[in-house]
Amino acid sequence: MAKYKGIEVKDGVRQLLPHMPLIEEYREMLQSLQAVWDNLNLLGQLSGTTAEIGQTREAFASLTGELLNNLAEQTLAKREQEMKARSQVVIDILVRNLFERTADIGFLSTDEAIRRFAGDPGEPWTLQQRFREYVRKYSVYEDVVLLDCGGRILARLAPDGANPVIHDAWVHQAVTTTAPYVEAYVHSGLFPERPRSLIYAYRIKSERGETLAVLALCFRFADEMQRIFRGLTTADDPGVMVLLDAGGCVIASSDPWQVPIGAELGVVAGALQRLRFAGRSYLAYASDTKGYQGYRGPGWRGLVLMPVDQAFDIHDDDPLDIPEPALLASVMSGGRAFSAELRAIPEQAEAIQRDLSRAVWNGTVRQGTTSLAVNSAFSKILLREISRVGMSMREVFSRSIGNLQSTVLSSLLADSRFFAALAIDIMDRNLYERANDCRWWALDATIRQLLAEPAAKNRRGGLEQVIGYINSLYTVYDNILVFDNAGEVLAASNPAAAGMVGQRLAEPWVEACLGLGDSQSYAVSEFVPSGLYGERPTYVYLAAVRAPDDARVVGGIAIVFDSAPQFAAMLNDALPHEADGSPVHGSFALFVDDQARVIAASDDRYRPGAQLALAPELLHPAADGCARLIALDGQVMAVGASPSGGYREFKGSDDAYRNAVTALVFIPLGAYDANARPAEPAGEVAMRRSGGSGEVAIREIATFHLGAHWLGLPVAAVIEAIELHGATSLANAPRQVYGAMIYRNETLPIYNLHAALGLPEPGEGSSVRQQVVVVRGDDGKAFGILVDRLGEIMEVAEGDIDDLSNIYVGIASVLASVVKTPPGSGQPMLVLLSVASMSEQLRGSGLAAAVDA
Incomplete structure (x- = not known):
């Protein structure tokens, strides 16, 4: 413990209290009232009027320290939780994105058009057009480059006319590696004006296995980091989010004027710490990635920095809008939201106020029976003043306790909304890739050639070789089907679905797919039970396949999203976790459509297709989401809701596809008692x-x-x-x-x-x-x-x-x-x-x- 302006406080918050203006305000009000109280108590003792109230002085002082300590700790805990969550999302969202890139380079390095050019380089215009077509769909890439094994550029999406030889180490690594890809964040001759670029590379091999060239996908790293930062930045947020490389060097910053790229920061992961940088004191929280399907990225770390002198200025002093008193009273009576120590504070405050009220009441009663008129008049005035000061103290305590409760609950509500936003962001980013995949694979030269030639030798085998390889790289799909203009299935990537070959698809999306106008268009099924997925509900993404000369549509490709495990993983990743890393017991998350039908759930009680009863603001939340306290299945739940906003072009203004989905995250706070009510405060007891x-x-x-x-x-x-x-x-x-x-x-x-x-x-x-x-x-x-x-x-x-x-x-x-x-x-x-x-x-x-x- 330490002393702060006459109040015993815990060491952990002592240095931060001067930066918590709301707590400073409460401290000043309480200490001012206690000074008045001391004077009144002295007058009462001299007159023999208030012998009973002296003992409440120490009780008030003790509770003042306890209340301010807890309010400071909870204010700090709220800020820590916000920083922890954001730093974790900064790195995990990026790692999920980069995982998709490792699959992309594996597939594109087998592209027949690229392979033919690598074996016999010539005029690069046609290949550049193919690169351009690819990047139109996968806008996460800024450049696609084909180099020979010595580093000479053979073709490039954005040629600079120089075609220099690139001596970067990743070129040689791509030729010799035994890994399925090379990931390099380095200064590259491809972009000599930049400090570093993020590149994914792999070798191009001939059909005989001879290495012909190296393909490089250049990721829009700076652009992607700014998108991540913007999605996590709140209004008037003084904090800075950065990405650190394995050596602690800043490689991306949400505010480079405050924390520039290239700065070196020594932080440890998983704990709130104080950091001094560029003459300014910060709170800092760093997180390592949790990884995604075994992929842990380049070894980077997310970090959130909050200037200490502004860290608590954005604290919200407005009371929570909780229309049903039983919800707050139930949460206060038990559960995970409030510890026993926090629950005891309003009880202590009410007990002290009750003792004071009773002492004043008794003193006033005694003065009513005394025969000393002058002393009685003085005593009654004194008792009225004591009562007035007591009421003022109760008001400050009530506000302080209310703010303490609001701080804890608003933190939990903010958590639920944040995790809901995380869940829907993961979903949008994931399905963006699915919409890209079907369109790109429809441009595969082998698929186009075989669909255009019904009499082609080993047509089925050739198709299944291509889509089987694709499915081995992209494990998020249960199956990939290729069908002709009559809707007849010609090939399936999943051997378990081999019996479908030769059958005619009767789903309405077949016609929609075959009627798509260009290579940028795609179709998506409704989220309904499908025979392609064992009568379970899922999305099927489709694109039309055109003949090699683009003159006509010759069929379509349908990719069956493995929705059950994929959505479950997304929702589980968005659940709140305890300090030991386990999900909060009883918490769960849902994806629902605009009719409140369940798309997916992390809890087996909610099956896909089930209808929910949801308040309109949860079913159709504002773009920035919302959070509410509700009663559900005998529990008070903090519920956060966030609507789908799309990602990049997916569901953007130029995308014809629309699908309203909302993510909901439920966090249990305690047993619900419909009859619970907040404590009734003691009334005024002075003489009227x-x-x-x-x-x-x-x-x-x-x-x-x-x-x-x-x-x-x-x-x-x-x-x-x-x-x-x-x-x-x-x-x-x-x-x-x-x-x-x-x-x-x-x-x-x-x-x-x-x-x-x-x-x-x-x-x-x-x-x-x-x-x-x-x-x-x-x-x-x-x-x-x-x-x-x-x-x-x-x-x-x-x-x-x-x-x-x-x-x-x-x-x-x-x-x-x-x-x-x-x-x-x-x-x-x-x-x-x-x-x-x-x-x-x-x-x-x-x-x-x-x-x-």
Whole structure:
């Protein structure tokens, strides 16, 4: 622990507190009120008025430190979680993208047109057109280059006219490697003006296995990183996201003016740390990739930096919009959202406030019975001031606690929305590749030639050799089919589907595919059960195959997406995780269409095709997503929703394909109790003066509450209020007798007003902490009345009190009179109780005799 401006705080947050303006504001308000409190307490002790409230000073001070500590820790934890999630996504989204590139180079290096040119180089124009066609579909590449084994450029998408010899090491590696690809992030002769470029390369071999050339795919690295950064940047975000290479050098930055490319940063992964860079202090969180299907990328690391002096300026002080009180009350009562320590803070605050209210109430009651008029007047003024300061402290505590709760819950809600955005981004990026693949493979020279020649020798074998090799590289497909203009299946890549060859496809997408107008167009099936996928629902992506001379459509290619495991993997990757890396127990994620039908789920309870009941804002969220608290299957859930926005050209403005999908991520926070309610705060307990003239006879009334009912007794009949501790129920006692407790070394019978008036009692688990008002009976013996909370001490004109004895009879005769309220005032009715009636009922029950004995 450390000292910060008079408050004990934990070492971990001591240096950060000056940068947390909201917490500084609360600290200043509380310490200011405590200074006033000290002065009032001193005056109270000198006058003998407030002997009971001195002990609350230390309780307030202790809770102030505990509250501010926890608020600071949760504020820091929220920022840490945001930074951790973003740094993880920076690297994992990139690694997923680069995984696709490793498959692309493997396939394109077998392209027949490229192979023929490599074996007999000539005028490169035709090959450049093919490269251009490829990049129109895979816009993640900025250049495609074919080089001979010595590094001389044979053909290039973007020729510079020089055709220099490239001496980069990756050229030789591509010729000699035993790996399926070469991945190089280096300074390259292909782009001499750049510090480094990301290149995927592999050798081109003849049919006899002779190495002919090297093919290179040049990835739009800078462009892709800016897309990733933009997708993760929020409005007015002072943070910086960077990508580090294996040596800790910055290779991409969301803000190069703040953290430039080439800077070296020494950070460790998996922990929040302080970092000083360029004269500025930062919070830093770095993450290594989790990998994708065994691929872990080039060994890079995602990093988020947050300037310490701005890290907490974007903290949101607005209360959460939670329309149903039971949701927040349920979460506060248990579950993963709030630790036992956090749940105890509002309980401690309410207990301290209840003790203070009771001390002021008792002090005011005592002053109402004193004969020292001058001292009594001073004491009442003092008590009113103490009550006012107490109410101010309660307001600050209430705001602080509310902000603490909002910080925790808004962090969880932000997590759910972030993970939903991650899930849909992964889906869009993945399906972008599928839309590209079908169109590119439809341009394969072998497929086009064999479809154009129905009598070609070994037609089926030739087709299956090509699509079988493709499927071995692109394992996200369950099957690849080639069909002719009549819809008859000519070949299948999956041996298990060999029986389909020769069958005619009757699906509506066959006609849509054969009617596509150009090589940039594609078709996609609805997400419905398909015989191509064992009657399970999936997407089928299609492109028309044209004859080698482009004069006519000769068939189509259909790629059957292996939706079940692929979508499950996407959704599982988007789930929140515990510190040990395991998914949060009970959390799950869904993809749903615009009719709230399940496309895929990480939880087996939600089967594809199932219909969900979803609020409109979750089914059709805004572009930046939304998050809500809901009750589901007996749990309070934080639910984040994010709609599909596409990726690059996929679902873009020029893409005719539209498919509304929403990702939903559910995080359980605790058991739902529809009857749970937040704790009722203690009310004002200071004296409320009568509005009449000084000549009007007045009566002082001590008031209290039972549920929504406002009741009172003459101050002269009240001894004091005490906590309900150690009360014992009595066998065979009437229902209006609650039991008895020890008070001043004597047994005190307790009258149960709830039972006497037919009011429901606070149930088990209720936030109400009942108290006992000790009353002096008409026989001089004390008894207690069970109340829910204390009210004000009222000065009431005698003329405003109406007798009720002629209206109520029997047990209800405990209601003695009512205090009239001005018409239209909106004030509740104050009902006065009969001490004599309650005392008589206790005597009649035999309890008094038992107590005396």
